[in-house]
Amino acid sequence: MSEYAKPLPPDDPANRPFWDGAKRGVLMLQRCLDCGRHRFPAARYCVQCRGERSEWVSTSGAGVVESYCTFHRAYWPAFAAEVPYDVVQVRLDEGVRLFSNLVGGRPRAGMRVRARFDPVTPAVTLVKFAPE
Amino acid sequence: MNRELAGRVAVAGVGTTRYGKLPEYDAYDLGVWALKAALDDCGLGFADIDGLIVNRIPDYQRFGEITGINPRYTTITPGQGRFSGICIQTAVAAIAAGLAETVALVYGNNGRSAGDRYGGASDAYGSGGAGLWFPYGMTSPGAFHALMMRRHMEQYGTTTDQLGAIAMAFRRHASLNPDAVMREPFTLEAYRAARFICEPLRLLDYCLINDGGVAMIVTTAERARSLRKPPAYIRGFAQAAEFAGSTFPPDDFWRGPMAKVAKDVYAMAGAGPRDMDALMIYDNFTPTVLFSLEGFGFCPVGESGPFVADGKLAPGGALPTNTSGGHLSESYMQGWALNVEAVRQVRGECGARQVADAALVQYMTAAPVITSIIYGRDPQ
Numbered sequence: 001m002s003e004y005a006k007p008l009p010p011d012d013p014a015n016r017p018f019w020d021g022a023k024r025g026v027l028m029l030q031r032c033l034d035c036g037r038h039r040f041p042a043a044r045y046c047v048q049c050r051g052e053r054s055e056w057v058s059t060s061g062a063g064v065v066e067s068y069c070t071f072h073r074a075y076w077p078a079f080a081a082e083v084p085y086d087v088v089q090v091r092l093d094e095g096v097r098l099f100s101n102l103v104g105g106r107p108r109a110g111m112r113v114r115a116r117f118d119p120v121t122p123a124v125t126l127v128k129f130a131p132e
Numbered sequence: 133m134n135r136e137l138a139g140r141v142a143v144a145g146v147g148t149t150r151y152g153k154l155p156e157y158d159a160y161d162l163g164v165w166a167l168k169a170a171l172d173d174c175g176l177g178f179a180d181i182d183g184l185i186v187n188r189i190p191d192y193q194r195f196g197e198i199t200g201i202n203p204r205y206t207t208i209t210p211g212q213g214r215f216s217g218i219c220i221q222t223a224v225a226a227i228a229a230g231l232a233e234t235v236a237l238v239y240g241n242n243g244r245s246a247g248d249r250y251g252g253a254s255d256a257y258g259s260g261g262a263g264l265w266f267p268y269g270m271t272s273p274g275a276f277h278a279l280m281m282r283r284h285m286e287q288y289g290t291t292t293d294q295l296g297a298i299a300m301a302f303r304r305h306a307s308l309n310p311d312a313v314m315r316e317p318f319t320l321e322a323y324r325a326a327r328f329i330c331e332p333l334r335l336l337d338y339c340l341i342n343d344g345g346v347a348m349i350v351t352t353a354e355r356a357r358s359l360r361k362p363p364a365y366i367r368g369f370a371q372a373a374e375f376a377g378s379t380f381p382p383d384d385f386w387r388g389p390m391a392k393v394a395k396d397v398y399a400m401a402g403a404g405p406r407d408m409d410a411l412m413i414y415d416n417f418t419p420t421v422l423f424s425l426e427g428f429g430f431c432p433v434g435e436s437g438p439f440v441a442d443g444k445l446a447p448g449g450a451l452p453t454n455t456s457g458g459h460l461s462e463s464y465m466q467g468w469a470l471n472v473e474a475v476r477q478v479r480g481e482c483g484a485r486q487v488a489d490a491a492l493v494q495y496m497t498a499a500p501v502i503t504s505i506i507y508g509r510d511p512q
Contacts, residue, residue, distance in 0.1 A: 009267055067283040069275050070278075071269055071330050075251040075255075089381070126267050128268075
């Protein structure tokens with residue numbers, strides 16, 4: 001089996017609950033305890049109310065494809081075998097946006113999607129999306 | 133916006149290097165080359181400079197050391213294209229406030245020889261969190277604009293052929309500009325045949341990474357009038373930023389901040405979109421031109437595609453735009469060379485690509501920081 005050669009997420013301690021959740025098959029987001037706004041990536045202060053108190057919460061992982069683009073150029077050698085590939089811009093129902101890939105089929109703008117979890121290495125599970 | 137500032141500060145001198153692959157020059161060297169040309173353009177010397185603003189050149193102190201400039205006012209800004217407009221506005225404000233009388237703005241970019249990449253591991257576009265999305269293959273400002281363009285296509289029916297009309301128009305301007313790197317006009321068929329980089333964007337929708345330097349000498353209108361070339365008066369300038377959520381494309385294609393900038397810049401200049409004789413639109417990628425035309429009120433929201441399709445941005449068109457060829461065909465000098473082109477147009481020194489009777493020329497950039505500057509042949 002060949003070694004996984006694509007880039008992996010930066011190991012930022014602040015974001016570990018997100019990646020730990022992904023390994024368990026749950027999409028976790030940080031949520032402000034003062035105003036309730038969700039956010040990702042992690043930040044000490046809430047962008048809406050600047051509150052400092054927060055918690056990590058599980059979500060349904062449901063959202064909508066706002067847009068997508070198709071890479072024909074490989075910016076990393078490990079993507080060369082995959083071009084052309086799609087990147088989707090997903091807006092979760094909690095309002096948080098993510099860039100990701102669609103599992104199974106081609107994206108459309110406005111498509112309802114739900115998180116799928118792709119264990120790419122023993123340590124890292126990526127959050128991807130599939131049509132609902 | 134301070135209307136009293138309109139026309140009180142002017143660009144007295146501009147200088148540009150050759151553009152292309154210049155491996156024997158580093159960013160400092162390119163800046164010095166351009167600055168010498170700008171000083172020669174207006175007849176001033178290094179000793180006349182009392183303000184220094186450097187952009188993309190790595191270090192202001194080193195630049196002052198190698199040129200012997202000891203300014204009363206200095207600053208340095210990040211090497212992002214949105215900062216060209218910001219720097220020019222800062223120079224005008226510094227002069228108006230009496231911090232300096234004659235400001236040298238110096239830009240040097242050796243990105244081509246240095247092998248700069250705008251995608252992949254070195255991608256630092258936007259607010260710097262890009263590494264989080266690399267695992268999904270998401271990278272590059274080009275992809276960010278491809279996502280925006282896809283939404284524009286879905287919402288308004290805009291087509292890639294309309295992007296082709298922009299790229300073709302700018303190349304036709306470049307064919308009249310001896311300094312442009314890419315000068316051979318192409319057809320819509322050739323545009324359609326160009327390879328996709330990040331679909332819906334093709335190679336011909338992307339700006340040209342090159343080496344080069346640009347400098348401007350900005351001073352009081354009074355002093356500019358005593359110098360070698362006719363002043364290009366700064367008739368209006370404005371800025372607005374939209375940082376919240378800016379890791380992702382803006383829902384409104386930056387129309388909100390552009391509307392603020394448009395209101396301020398036109399009020400300051402006492403003019404409106406219809407009064408502009410030519411436009412210089414920051415064209416990192418062709419879709420930005422569409423978003424700018426809508427945001428500044430040149431056409432209704434959603435109608436920029438049909439608006440550009442008839443060639444009105446091309447030489448001889450109703451709204452000549454990026455008459456140098458812009459970033460797509462002259463060279464990606466991150467807004468600086470577009471500002472120089474605006475100056476040269478209002479001076480009437482653009483030769484075959486000169487816009488007849490160019491009295492007002494507007495520069496604009498659409499990005500998380502929106503800027504616009506209106507240059508005038510006359511002070512009022």
